[in-house]
Amino acid sequence: MSLKDRITEDMKAAMRAKDAGRLSTIRMLLAACKQREVDERITLDDAAVVSIVDKLIKQRKDSVAAYAQAGRSDLVDKESAEIRVLEGYLPQRLSADEIAVQVAALVAELGASGPGDMGRVMAAAKAKLGGQAEMALVSAAVKQALGR
Structure with a gap:
């Protein structure tokens, strides 16, 4: 269904x-x-x-x-x-730790290194984590991973 x-x-x-x-x-x-x-x-x-x-x-x-x-x-x-x-209609959300792990894997996969790569990483994160995580938490994890 x-x-x-x-x-x-x-x-x-x-x-x-x-x-x-x-x-x-x-x-x-x-x-x-x-x-x-x-x-x-x-x-x-x-x-x-x-x-x-x-x-x-x-x-x-x-x-x-x-x-x-x-x-x-x-x-x-x-x-x-x-x-x-x-x-009640949302799938199970990822925890902050799980988001950080996923974002770290994306950063490594894309070879992102600094704040200039934020848009590229966010686009990939939105495609991969959309619906599973709140995008505000994903954005914070990306900023932290890129050292911003």
């Missing part, structure tokens, strides 16, 4: 359970997937769906920070609940 099919089945289950919060989050995710399919005239695979989930989680985290700063705890709770639902 593809990730998109699983999300659709979860939407049906949320409808049956009358779980309005979960249902609205899943519908928002499916709408984002459908929008991308229509815009790019493609059928999304699991990796593309994971990248959409990642993007939506990042947006929600940014919103949580803004709402917390504004003192809107009601909106913080709503966005945090959406984050928890969306995180």
Whole structure:
């Protein structure tokens, strides 16, 4: 079963359970997937769906920070609940140590040596670790590996 099919089945289950919060989050995710399919005239695979989930989680985290700063705890709770639902569709994430090991292997493989190679290493890391790791952690590991 593809990730998109699983999300659709979860939407049906949320409808049956009358779980309005979960249902609205899943519908928002499916709408984002459908929008991308229509815009790019493609059928999304699991990796593309994971990248959409990642993007939506990042947006929600940014919103949580803004709402917390504004003192809107009601909106913080709503966005945090959406984050928890969306995180259920992500694959198991790599730990910081595992990311560092993967990045070190990439740096050695590419022969990267300094801060000027950051873009090349990040492109390879995004291709290899996309969906498995948060890119902010990958970026920090690349900077550390390149001595930046």
